[in-house]
Amino acid sequence: MNATALNALIVPARLRGGLRVTSGPGHAERSGAGRSASPAASAAGQGAPRTQSGDDAQGQGNRPRQHLVVIGNGMAGMRTVEELLKLDDQAYDITVFGAEPHGNYNRIMLSPVLAGEKTVDDIMLNTPQWYADHGITLYAGDPVVAIDRRARRVRAASGREVGYDRLLLATGSKPFVIPVPGADLPGVIAFRDIGDVDAMLAAARNHRNAVVIGGGLLGLEAANGLMRQGMNVTVVHVMDSLMERQLDKPAAILLQQALEARGIGFMLNANTEAILGSDRVTGLRFKDGREMAADLVVMAVGIRPNVDLARSAGLHCERAIVVDDTLQSLSDPRIYAVGECVQHRKTVYGLVAPLWEQARVCASHLAGVGHNRYSGSVTSTQLKVTGIHLFSAGDFIGGADTEELVFRDPRRGAYKRLVLRDQRIVGVVLYGDVQDGPWYFELMQNQTNIESLRDRLLFGRAFCTPPAGPTGGP
Numbered sequence: 001m002n003a004t005a006l007n008a009l010i011v012p013a014r015l016r017g018g019l020r021v022t023s024g025p026g027h028a029e030r031s032g033a034g035r036s037a038s039p040a041a042s043a044a045g046q047g048a049p050r051t052q053s054g055d056d057a058q059g060q061g062n063r064p065r066q067h068l069v070v071i072g073n074g075m076a077g078m079r080t081v082e083e084l085l086k087l088d089d090q091a092y093d094i095t096v097f098g099a100e101p102h103g104n105y106n107r108i109m110l111s112p113v114l115a116g117e118k119t120v121d122d123i124m125l126n127t128p129q130w131y132a133d134h135g136i137t138l139y140a141g142d143p144v145v146a147i148d149r150r151a152r153r154v155r156a157a158s159g160r161e162v163g164y165d166r167l168l169l170a171t172g173s174k175p176f177v178i179p180v181p182g183a184d185l186p187g188v189i190a191f192r193d194i195g196d197v198d199a200m201l202a203a204a205r206n207h208r209n210a211v212v213i214g215g216g217l218l219g220l221e222a223a224n225g226l227m228r229q230g231m232n233v234t235v236v237h238v239m240d241s242l243m244e245r246q247l248d249k250p251a252a253i254l255l256q257q258a259l260e261a262r263g264i265g266f267m268l269n270a271n272t273e274a275i276l277g278s279d280r281v282t283g284l285r286f287k288d289g290r291e292m293a294a295d296l297v298v299m300a301v302g303i304r305p306n307v308d309l310a311r312s313a314g315l316h317c318e319r320a321i322v323v324d325d326t327l328q329s330l331s332d333p334r335i336y337a338v339g340e341c342v343q344h345r346k347t348v349y350g351l352v353a354p355l356w357e358q359a360r361v362c363a364s365h366l367a368g369v370g371h372n373r374y375s376g377s378v379t380s381t382q383l384k385v386t387g388i389h390l391f392s393a394g395d396f397i398g399g400a401d402t403e404e405l406v407f408r409d410p411r412r413g414a415y416k417r418l419v420l421r422d423q424r425i426v427g428v429v430l431y432g433d434v435q436d437g438p439w440y441f442e443l444m445q446n447q448t449n450i451e452s453l454r455d456r457l458l459f460g461r462a463f464c465t466p467p468a469g470p471t472g473g474p
C-alpha cells in the first residue's frame with residue numbers, strides 16, 4: 001500500500017530566515033518544539049509563556065506565544081488545530097504527537113480503501129507540507145506515554161519530552177476485542193486504522209475465508225470490503241438483526257437481503273465462544289456448539305474510549321475524559337480534550353459530526369475568543385457500501401407516546417419510517433431512497449411542527465415545499 005508514512009518525521013519549523021529541521025527519534029526535546037528557535041524556547045519547558053524573538057517576531061508586536069501540545073494526530077485533534085489556526089495562527093507554537101506513523105487521514109474513508117475504491121493517498125487530510133506550512137512540529141509514530149501535570153510536560157515512547165502551556169488530548173478510541181480464547185491469534189484483526197486495512201488486504205491476497213464478528217456499521221463495511229477483495233465472507237452477529245442500534249426490523253431485513261444478493265453470508269444469534277487455531281486462526285466456535293472455518297477474523301464489535309493515558313495522569317474519567325461545555329477537562333484548566341476520548345454531559349460519541357462541533361468550540365477557547373458552548377449533538381448514520389442506501393437518526397423505535405408514519409415499496413426495495421412525538425419528528429429510518437434524509441434530520445433537529453405537512457411528509461421535501469414563484473416582477 002502506498003501510504004504516506006512519516007515515521008517520526010519532524011516537520012521543519014517555518015522561520016523567516018529559512019527552515020529549521022530538528023533531530024530524529026529519541027531526541028530529548030527539553031523545550032517546546034515548533035516555530036521558535038529562540039532561547040526563550042527553553043522556558044516553555046517550565047511552562048512559561050514564550051516570546052518570539054528575532055525576525056519572526058517582527059510585525060507581531062512581540063506577542064507572547066504559548067506552547068500547545070496535541071496528543072493524537074487524528075480527526076478531532078487536527079480539526080481543532082485547523083479551527084484554531086483560522087482564528088489565530090500566532091497564538092501558539094504547536095507540537096503534535098501521533099501514535100500512527102502517518103499524517104492525519106480521513107478515518108471514515110478506510111472502508112472505501114478496503115473496498116478498493118480509494119487509495120490511502122486519496123484519504124490523507126493533512127500532508128507533511130501542511131504541517132510545515134503552519135510551522136507545526138509533528139512526531140508521528142511516537143505515542144505519548146506519560147503526562148506530568150505538575151511540571152507541564154509530556155513524555156513520548158521515544159523518550160522525547162516536551163513542555164506545554166496548554167495540552168489537548170485527542171486520543172480517540174480503541175477497538176473492543178471480545179475476551180475469548182484465541183483472540184490474540186495471528187489473523188485476528190480489528191478495523192480501526194491504516195495498519196488494520198493493510199493487514200486485511202494482505203490476508204485477502206493469501207487467504208480465502210473471512211469471518212467478520214459484528215453486524216453493525218463497521219462490521220458490514222469491513223465485510224463488503226473483504227468481499228470486494230475476493231474473499232468468502234460471513235458476518236457473525238450476536239443479535240437477531242443487523243445494525244439493531246440504527247435500523248428497525250423491516251429495514252434490517254432489506255439490508256440483509258441486499259448484502260446476501262452480493263454474496264455475503266450471515267449467521268445471526270451467534271455468540272462466539274472461542275477462536276480456534278494454534279499458529280494462526282483456523283475457525284470459530286459458538287456457544288451453541290456450532291463451528292465455522294476461517295483464516296481471517298475481523299472483530300468489529302465496538303469501541304472503547306482511549307483514556308489510559310488521561311487516567312494515569314489523574315484526570316477525571318468515567319467512561320471517557322469528562323469535559324465541560326468548553327471542552328476543558330474537569331480536573332485541570334490547562335488540559336482540553338476532544339473526540340471519541342471525551343465524555344460530555346454523560347454522552348460519548350463515535351461519529352465525526354459531533355467532533356467537528358467540539359473542535360470549533362474548543363478551538364475558540366484555546367484562541368481566547370471563546371464565547372461558544374458545546375451543548376451536545378444529535379447524530380445520524382449512513383452506511384458506506386456502494387449501491388446500498390440507508391439513513392437513520394434519533395429514536396427510530398419509539399414508544400407508547402409516539403406515532404409512526406410508514407411507507408413500503410417492496411418491489412423498489414424502499415422503506416421509510418418516521419417516528420413522531422407531539423407532531424415533531426423524533427426518529428427516522430430510510431432504506432433505498434435516502435434523498436430526504438438530511439431534510440427529515442433538519443426538521444428533527446429544529447423540532448419543527450409538521451402538522452401541516454403530515455399527509456405529504458413521507459413523500460419527501462419536493463411534495464411539502466411550495467414551488468418557487470416566478471422570479472421576475474409582474
Ligand SMILES: Cc1cc2nc3c(=O)[nH]c(=O)nc-3n(C[C@H](O)[C@H](O)[C@H](O)COP(=O)(O)OP(=O)(O)OC[C@H]3O[C@@H](n4cnc5c(N)ncnc54)[C@H](O)[C@@H]3O)c2cc1C
Nearest residue numbers: 072074075076099107108143144171172339340350351352
Ligand atoms: C472504518 C471506519 C469507518 C467509519 N465510518 C464512519 C462514518 O461513516 N461516519 C462517521 O461519522 N464516523 C465514522 N467512523 C468513526 C470516525 O472515524 C471517528 O468517530 C473519528 O475518527 C474519531 O476521531 P478522534 O480524533 O476522536 O479519534 P481518531 O481519529 O481515532 O484519532 C485518535 C488518534 O490518536 C492517536 N493516539 C492514541 N493514543 C495516543 C497517544 N498516547 N499518543 C499519541 N497519539 C495517540 C491514535 O493512534 C489516533 O491516530 C468510522 C471509523 C472507522 C474506523
